[in-house]
Amino acid sequence: MATKNNIFKRYLNEYLSASRKRQGEILDHVCDVTQMHRKAAVRKFARLQMRYDSWLDKRGRPPTYGPEVTSALRTVWEAGNEVCGELLHPVTNEYIDILIRDKMWTHLPDATAKLRQMSEGTMKRRVSLFLKARKRRSGISSRKPSHLKQIVPTFTGPWADKPPGFGQIDTVMHSDTARGDAVYTVNYIDAASYLVIPHAQFNKGKQATQKSMKAIQDMMPFPWLGAHPDTGSEFLNWFVKDWCDAENIELTRSRPGQKNDNMYV
Known part of the structure; x- marks a missing residue:
């Protein structure tokens, strides 16, 4: 895919300033090299024309759990005595219900719903980042163990x-x-x-x-x-x-x- 993008970028300026006949010749050449449909190649040139120079491709599906879900997970993790993800996952809903009951839950309903649906594997990975941040040290401190x-x-x-x-x-x-x-x-x-x-x-x-x-x-x-x-x-x-x-x-x-x-x- 990176090779195809390079080919389109190489002919982009010429394609935009060329006559209709020359544009047809460029499309014939690009379609022959990339094995793309002619209409797909036209749309590709149009998309590249609208992009700015510092555009970065973000492939793949968007993240399911954003920062708001991570913040909600951290609240539950701290309330649960900062245990590992394996132990936290089975009791997450119970902690959420207790915090909501005691009016200590400040997170949005969408983030709460996503946190309730989070799998054990995802929770383990997120909690491991919390633990790594706690263990990270910098400088010299007289309060270290x-x-x-x-x-x-x-x-x-x-x-x-x-x-x-x-x-x-x-x-x-x-x-x-x-x-x-x-x-x-x-x-x-x-x-x-x-x-x-x-x-x-x-x-x-x-x-x-x-x-x-x-x-x-x-x-x-x-x-x-x-x-x-x-x-x-x-x-x-x-x-x-x-x-x-x-x-x-x-x-x-x-x-x-x-x-x-x-x-x-």
């Missing part, structure tokens, strides 16, 4: 010198699959007294983990002086770090991949 690992010191022992209130903390998952939310237990083991305090939570998010740590602190018979997790993101984040600083809880961590740094869990 990688920089936070440099701020939180490592501790390898000895544990025998620690008074009551210093202990290890970790999460244990109660599910046979890592997909989606599940029940976790945040376990605290005190270094000096061997006190064990568990607290259950529904997922592994930073807010749920901080609430579990607060519940563990309330159940302690002595002040909580230090928490020693591994390098898991549920503990090594600024939300938990700021809470520990406010409660005067010393936060240390294990070295990545060094299980001997852990005390019991």
Whole structure:
């Protein structure tokens, strides 16, 4: 097709300024080379005459889901805790109905209808772009988790010198699959007294983990002086770090991949 366009563009100026006889000769030559019907060639020259120099051919069908549908999908994705497309697709209509009921849905009816009809494969591709945008990094920031690992010191022992209130903390998952939310237990083991305090939570998010740590602190018979997790993101984040600083809880961590740094869990 690109070759045909080049042929028509090559003879366009001559065809437009030529006499009727010369136009017939040009049409005979172009139709012989491109194997196009004569009337189709005439219409092709007419279309090229009406185009401006910077015209770009847009072949194929127009996109079904425009920016307004993508914006509506992002609203549902954020309301659904930013899960993957496979998990979001079965509950999309339910989220839309809830947001409409609570008068929190601001998207047009046409975009809403298209989002309800979106296939799982299309939703997976669109959501993957959201996830890539979240993971994209630029420049240097003191709020990145990688920089936070440099701020939180490592501790390898000895544990025998620690008074009551210093202990290890970790999460244990109660599910046979890592997909989606599940029940976790945040376990605290005190270094000096061997006190064990568990607290259950529904997922592994930073807010749920901080609430579990607060519940563990309330159940302690002595002040909580230090928490020693591994390098898991549920503990090594600024939300938990700021809470520990406010409660005067010393936060240390294990070295990545060094299980001997852990005390019991």
